[in-house]
Amino acid sequence: MARREQTVTVDGRTLKVSNLDKVLYPETGTTKGEVIDYLQRVAPALLPHAAWRPATRKRWVDGIGTAQNPGTVFFRKDLEDSAPSWIPTARLEHKTHSNTYPLANDAAVLAWFGQVAALEIHVPQWRFNASLEQQHPDRLVLDLDPGPGAGLAQCAEVALLCREILEGMDLRPFPVTSGSKGIHLYAGLDGTATSDQVNEVAKELAASLERKHPRLVVANMKKSLRENKVLVDWSQNNAAKTTVCPYSLRGRSRPMVAAPRTWEEIESPGLEHLDFHEVLDRLSDGLDPLAALAPSAAQGTDRLAVYRSKRDAKLTPEPVPHPPAVGKTARAAAPDSAKPVSFVIQEHHARRLHWDFRLEHEGVLVSWAVPKGPPLQRGIQRLAVMTEDHPLDYGTFEGTIPKGQYGAGEVSIWDAGECTIEKWRDGKEIIAVLSGREDGGLGGIPRRFVLIQARGMGDQDNWLLQLTKEQPSEDSTVPEDIPESSLLDEVPKPMLASSGVPEDIIEGDDWCFEMKWDGYRALAKVENGKVKLLSRNGNDMTEDFPELQELAVLAPEGAIVDGEIVALDGSARPSFSLLQQRISHRRKNRLRQAQAIKLNFMLFDALQLPRSKGGKPENLIGEQYVDRRKYLEHAVSDGQYIKVPPAHTGPTLKAALKTSLELGLEGVLAKECTGDYEPGRRSGSWVKIKHLLDQEALVIGWTKGQGNRASSIGSLLLAVPAGDELEFIGRVGTGFSDLQLKEIRERLEKIARKTPPVKHIPAQFQRDAHWVTPKYVAEVRYSELTKDGRLRHPVWRGWRDDKEPAEVRWEHPGSLMK
Incomplete structure (x- = not known):
């Protein structure tokens, strides 16, 4: 068959490609050309997690085949002899041999991977530096792999348990549905620990989960132990091991992707793996849940690395500054709270209309996307999703981002001006007074906004934006009355x-x-x-x-x-x-x-x-x-x-x-x-x-936290009345603020008791439990009930001091238990 060869240019590199209409995924008819196109479009999101890591590839040169006739797969470490000379490489010495690996440092390398049908890209948790010296790991990974009888729902349940522990260790976890069977959890590291040390920590974490949840979790690799359980595979933190790279395709029957997800999605009962079309749609909408784990951003060496990775200066009119020189980092002066800085709010008609809320801080514009726009009245809260930092030059940007580029659509300045930062607590709370233009969207008057991270809303990038109770002037609220004219010329927003x-x-x-x-x-x-x-x-x-x-x-x-x-x-x-x-x-x-x-x-x-x-x-x-x-x-x-x-x-x-x-x-x-x-x-x-509502429950005990929560609460044990007795319904360990944790422990220590107030509590929940008299009513939100009547994915909402224990009851029909 003729190769139908042609030459293309990618990132300034010349590459020969052939047989672009060759079908690599027979079930969906996905061709090599579509694979290469995906790799180019996903490159801004994928490269930050693959660059400077030795890339092991799984190749299906004749396609992945069918269930009856699967294609042959080649596992490849060394760079192919036929590879272009411009592909960067790094050599690793092993005890008995050495390998020369390609480095997926740019989009051209990804295009070549697609040309040779390297559908899966696997990388370790460490990187080379600019001198090609192996560094300590910059991330920890846990591979949650379901055994026979378990599935993605059980993996999500274990992911939430891992999240609680990792956050207790002051590590921020990021979930990725693997595109195969399970879920990968990543957490950024500061590079001070060796791979062996990280591996031991991950191993102990897995063993601890197995001890506390023996019916759900297994930490041993033996297949005979894995039925109806989820394996927490800690071993991929070994320096010699690799994990499929986030945003890599998978060699499954359909072109599925190792797709970064939000915690809100993990908590959803309908969680499913995503294919490459769905991933591209998400990126087009500006949804990249793993952006904050980009290594250079995590290490603080270049705050604009994520911004830069998503944009090509040749294709977008947005300002795209050059990266700092290797080994040098631009360091901003310490902020002076009395000195005004800049702000800009841009109306962004992308795939979905939203407003970009940007505050100058430490030499960049820290940014949030606000779907409904900044509130102009007190008492209104708006969701604000934190996005990547933007350069200061973006404060004057207006124009059209071309179709096919990240954030494509019209950008205009809704308001801009000076901003006085009154409080800035990273990851927690920001208070700022914005003074915009006379004809700007803020109405030409100063307004004091507060941004509060909304931990209970499923993802750490979710914040709430609102006006503070005290405003700089009495005229700082503008009514938003909608006139009721005799005829509606425009379609208003729905009630x-x-x-x-x-x-x-x-x-x-x-x-x-x-x-x-x-x-x-x-x-x-x-x-x-x-x-x-x-x-x-x-x-x-x-x-x-x-x-x-x-x-x-x-x-x-x-x-x-x-x-x-x-x-x-x-x-x-x-x-x-x-x-x-x-x-x-x-x-x-x-x-x-x-x-x-x-x-x-x-x-x-x-x-x-x-x-x-x-x-x-x-x-x-x-x-x-x-x-x-x-x-x-x-x-x-x-x-x-x-x-x-x-x-x-x-x-x-x-x-x-x-x-x-x-x-x-x-x-x-x-x-x-x-x-x-x-x-x-x-x-x-x-x-x-x-039918699925928030649930009121009685707090019957608590367990001690770990890491930065060691002096407070790890989780609360819950029950609801069932006839003349109490029925145990599980525990809640997420959704708390630091202030709430302190208050909860102080409250519960005053009503301590020695024995559990509920019968028939499973042994794994009694370990390390501190029991209390069931005096206080709490409210939690959860996705569904497990088969044994436990809350699945509960999130703390707060105390219900207006409720008496006798008023608590099940709020959901028992027929909905899953």
Whole structure:
């Protein structure tokens, strides 16, 4: 067969490639060309974790084959003789031999790996320095490998246990779903410990977990011991061992990826491995959960290394400064809290609209992405996701980041000016007064913001941004009232529901009940015979759901309606997983696969419709809910994709919840029948009641912490009343602040007792336990119940001092235990 060879240029290097249409993954039809394209697009995220490490490769020169006829795999250490001369190498001497390894230091090397079908890249936990001398490890790794009978869910459970220990050791863990079976956990090190020392620590950590959780964890490599358990493989910290590199492809039936994940994803019951399309979509959205582990950033040698790794100065108009000279580090002067520094807030129309909130600190712009924009009223909290540091020159950047580049889209300055830092506690809390432009988004008045790291929200990059109670001037809050004009020219943001429990709905009050759908919230406007679909954040979703243009036929011109887009599984039940697949297929132009996933647009409210048949559309925001529903049902007909499911004014909440359970839905939305529509606001007149809720529990004991938590609490033991006795439901060890840990221990030491207040507590939970009288009520959030009735992935939410122990009860139907 002809090789169909061609020459390409990558990062200034000339490379010959051939047979780009050769299929390497038969099940998905993924070709060599697609593999090389993936490696180039993922390079900014992958290279920081592969550079200067000896790269061992697994090659499938004829493709990975099928289950019946698997392809031949070659495990390769030495650089191939046919390799281009420009590939950097390093030699390692072993006891009986030596090997010359390639170094994946740039995108051109990755392209060559793709050309020779080196699908998997494996690297050790240490790096070479610029003189090619082997260094101490800069990261610790734990490989969580499920044995027969266990799966990814059990690995996630063990990952959370490991997280608790590592954080107690003052190490920040980062999870990576391996793309094969399990999960890898990484934690950055300062390079002072040897590989042998790190290996011993990892070994002891695994052994400790096995002692405390013998039914779930095994630290011994023997296969006979691994059934229904998760192996915590500590041995990959050995200097001679390697682990698949984050963002590397895997040699599985489909092109799966060793994909960095957020802790929120690890805690999700629907956790699955990701393929290379999904990983590229995440990176395009700016989601790189492992960016903070990039070695140079972790070691503090170059704070802009992660920023630089994601950008090509030749392809983006953004400022991309040159790296510091080898061995030299730019050191910023110690900050002077009295001296103003700069800030900028940029409106960023990327794949999803967000605002980039940047504060000057130690010579860089420390940055957060704020999906809903900075709050302009006290009492409003906004999620702020910490991103990589940016150069100071970025403070004046406005322009278009080209398609295909990281963060592609329009960037404009929303506001900028001087900033006075009043408090800066790394990883904990920041208080700053921002004084922007007279015509800027902050309204031309100084505003004092506080950023607080939200440890209980699943990931250490998640912060909360809000205005402080005390502001520099009394004019520092601006009302955000939305005028109720006679006609809505623009589609406002949707009204949001408050979280609640059944007890929030008082029987006899005027409530209506709807089913809660598990999908994408959307507002739709019919204009000029076409439908425009907007997400809850204002993003245009029209092209993602072309069949929903059916609404233009079923609804009158000028209509603005509210609803949920859901994907239906084989049992006609909403499936969020299918919906995500649908979006992924659609954006990759796989129309046939996309259209095979059936959609419904469930309409439940109307913002603008005629009040009578044939009439002109009118603004309905100030109308009562029951009237808006009446106009919706009269004006919009059901179609193949458009549905107007009934609202229930008659049944009780109990009946509605029962119906929701029978239909396999998330829960119920309770709405005040007389309530108006409040665009963009979370209102108490809409209450969402899910089947999986936060759980109140009695604290019955505690275990001592480790590492920097050695003087406080490691975890709390919990129980709920069951008849005349207490039932043990597990323990919670995450979600605490340092201040909370201190207060909790002081509180519990005053009610200590010698014996457990609950019968039948498994032995592994009694080890090292300190028992207390079950006097205090706490609240935790969790994903689901295990088969033996334990909380899975619980996170501390706080004390419920307004609750008496006698009031505590199970808040979830027992039929939902998994």
